[in-house]
Amino acid sequence: MKRLACALLLMMAAACHRGPQAKPREARRIVSLAPSTTEILFALGVGDRVVGVDQYSDWPPAAAKIPRVGNDLTPSVERILALKPDVIFIATSANSRELPDELERIGARVVISQVETLDDVWRDITVTGDAVGRHDAATALVAGLRARVAATHARVASLPPVKALVVVWADPLTVVGGHSFVDDEIRAAGGDNIAGDSAQPYPQYSVERMLARAPEVIVVGSHKAGGPVLTPLTAHASLPAVKNGRLHTVDGDLLFRPGPRLVDGIELLARLFHP
Amino acid sequence: MSISKAARATPARVTAVTLAAFGLAVGAILASLVLGVERVSLARALADRGSLDADILFSARAPRVLLGALVGAALSAAGVAFQALLRNPLADPYVLGVSGGAAAAGTAAALLGGAGLLGIWTRPAFAFGGALGAVALVYAFGRVRGALVPHVALLAGVVVNALAGAIILALRLFLAPFALADALAWLTGALGSVDVMRVGALAVYALVALVVLATRAVDMNALSLGEEAARTVGVDVERTRRVIFFAASLLTAAAVAFAGPIGFVGIVVPHAVRRLVGADHRLLLPASICGGAAFLVLTDTASRLAFLALGTEPAVGILTALIGAPLFLVILRRRVGERAL
Numbered sequence: 317m318k319r320l321a322c323a324l325l326l327m328m329a330a331a332c333h334r335g336p337q338a339k340p341r342e343a344r345r346i347v348s349l350a351p352s353t354t355e356i357l358f359a360l361g362v363g364d365r366v367v368g369v370d371q372y373s374d375w376p377p378a379a380a381k382i383p384r385v386g387n388d389l390t391p392s393v394e395r396i397l398a399l400k401p402d403v404i405f406i407a408t409s410a411n412s413r414e415l416p417d418e419l420e421r422i423g424a425r426v427v428i429s430q431v432e433t434l435d436d437v438w439r440d441i442t443v444t445g446d447a448v449g450r451h452d453a454a455t456a457l458v459a460g461l462r463a464r465v466a467a468t469h470a471r472v473a474s475l476p477p478v479k480a481l482v483v484v485w486a487d488p489l490t491v492v493g494g495h496s497f498v499d500d501e502i503r504a505a506g507g508d509n510i511a512g513d514s515a516q517p518y519p520q521y522s523v524e525r526m527l528a529r530a531p532e533v534i535v536v537g538s539h540k541a542g543g544p545v546l547t548p549l550t551a552h553a554s555l556p557a558v559k560n561g562r563l564h565t566v567d568g569d570l571l572f573r574p575g576p577r578l579v580d581g582i583e584l585l586a587r588l589f590h591p
Numbered sequence: 592m593s594i595s596k597a598a599r600a601t602p603a604r605v606t607a608v609t610l611a612a613f614g615l616a617v618g619a620i621l622a623s624l625v626l627g628v629e630r631v632s633l634a635r636a637l638a639d640r641g642s643l644d645a646d647i648l649f650s651a652r653a654p655r656v657l658l659g660a661l662v663g664a665a666l667s668a669a670g671v672a673f674q675a676l677l678r679n680p681l682a683d684p685y686v687l688g689v690s691g692g693a694a695a696a697g698t699a700a701a702l703l704g705g706a707g708l709l710g711i712w713t714r715p716a717f718a719f720g721g722a723l724g725a726v727a728l729v730y731a732f733g734r735v736r737g738a739l740v741p742h743v744a745l746l747a748g749v750v751v752n753a754l755a756g757a758i759i760l761a762l763r764l765f766l767a768p769f770a771l772a773d774a775l776a777w778l779t780g781a782l783g784s785v786d787v788m789r790v791g792a793l794a795v796y797a798l799v800a801l802v803v804l805a806t807r808a809v810d811m812n813a814l815s816l817g818e819e820a821a822r823t824v825g826v827d828v829e830r831t832r833r834v835i836f837f838a839a840s841l842l843t844a845a846a847v848a849f850a851g852p853i854g855f856v857g858i859v860v861p862h863a864v865r866r867l868v869g870a871d872h873r874l875l876l877p878a879s880i881c882g883g884a885a886f887l888v889l890t891d892t893a894s895r896l897a898f899l900a901l902g903t904e905p906a907v908g909i910l911t912a913l914i915g916a917p918l919f920l921v922i923l924r925r926r927v928g929e930r931a932l
Contacts, residue, residue, distance in 0.1 A: 519902055
């Protein structure tokens with residue numbers, strides 16, 4: 317009974333806290349378990365409050381000096397506990413379902429971001445800003461990023477869309493399909509994703525279908541561990557992208573990481589699609 | 592394992608069965624060349640080598656079909672060999688740890704990235720090395736007083752596979768998410784994008800090992816009767832076991848190196864062939880080689896065509912496991928019924 321009363325009191329307190337005029341609590345100690353969230357936090361100017369990150373958070377360079385709490389799927393809960401965070405960020409794309417429950421049990425506020433489309437990315441930046449008391453900075457960041465996307469799109473909108481394919485890795489051929497923020501990036505950059513009709517966000521694609529749809533530009537995202545293998549693509553002489561030297565390798569983090577640098581990725585794609 | 596039909600393995604019957612099986616394999620290959628996600632015109636492909644039809648047929652479909660045939664033949668032949676060696680129709684290239692070693696080393700190659708030291712050959716080279724390492728381990732621990740003992744080798748293989756599984760899970764911790772997904776795609780066993788060079792390299796290599804095995808067909812018959820019986824008919828048991836063990840292991844290693852660990856081919860095909868032609872290895876081996884080629888080529892065609900329905904291409908290793916695992920259990924149940932295990 318006492319416990320129930322406590323819980324009720326806490327809920328009321330939380331409700332009050334979320335009141336329209338109540339200023340969100342300033343987060344002092346932040347743990348980020350997703351590279352994209354780490355980038356967002358730095359872009360919001362709270363990078364110095366990030367006390368722990370997952371092992372893949374490698375940007376900006378300052379993030380590399382922050383203590384690691386392990387891998388994003390199974391971080392060290394003990395180490396997170398020792399860092400005494402008041403907010404922990406998790407991306408559902410990267411983390412398991414049990415993890416948020418476990419982290420909430422240790423008494424931290426857990427913010428889960430779930431990103432599928434480009435609009436989700438903007439929303440995620442706002443939510444992240446709100447969670448660390450940087451509402452205005454987040455609004456300004458989103459407005460700036462959206463303006464850059466709009467400017468890029470305005471340049472290419474009148475041009476005929478270029479038949480494009482963005483490759484996640486070449487063997488077995490895995491590409492960007494429909495229903496993903498990368499598909500939105502391709503469209504914003506003036507590209508027509510030849511695999512955009514796939515229901516899967518990242519399908520293992522039929523090589524024959526790729527040849528038949530003849531993409532004019534192929535962009536391969538590299539993943540740091542050495543350059544990507546391109547031979548499965550260059551072997552096909554009939555591919556217009558290969559024939560015309562329009563097979564490009566770019567930093568995969570600019571395309572596949574749903575953070576602020578994704579706009580760099582869109583601008584890069586636009587330059588490759590419409591030089 | 593009975594070889595009561597051995598008397599019927601006359602040269603004429605061996606020729607007839609081999610030719611029939613070869614015809615089946617060729618038929619499967621031709622059918623797979625016709626079937627695909629995109630329609631192609633053979634006439635146009637032949638008339639204009641720069642055409643889209645030619646590119647789809649000769650640079651995408653044909654190399655993949657041929658790789659599937661080679662890998663299927665290799666895995667199936669290795670299955671027959673291991674089954675004769677261990678006197679157990681449930682033995683498989685995978686049971687002896689060969690694929691586990693290849694898989695662990697192939698995953699380690701992902702740490703270096705796709706274009707590591709040896710470019711596209713990085714992963715095959717690593718996988719091949721890993722398979723050889725596993726073979727060496729199994730051979731070292733599978734012997735009693737210098738002689739390869741089947742059930743000891745089998746247990747050593749199980750342990751090597753378990754160790755390989757642990758190594759793969761450990762490596763997973765150090766891989767970036769994308770490299771991890773790449774490694775996982777390979778671990779399911781996919782023929783994927785194929786270049787002609789790889790097919791050629793595997794063809795030359797597999798042919799040598801297949802010929803070595805084929806010349807041992809009579810010895811395999813003797814071995815399946817048991818060690819004593821084999822000695823009685825004058826077979827150098829230890830030497831024969833060694834040759835068969837290494838030839839079959841090297842075949843598996845090469846197949847896994849190029850196509851990833853595709854499971855159950857080495858059980859499904861020899862089992863089906865044994866029911867059709869009997870257990871005489873003079874019939875079983877050539878028929879299984881051709882049958883294995885036909886089986887994997889057709890299964891991979893199903894995996895290619897599944898793209899039309901799923902919008903994504905399932906790895907052929909998933910299909911062979913879905914077909915093979917239930918069959919394995921059926922054979923197991925039957926053998927337990929016969930108390931033959």
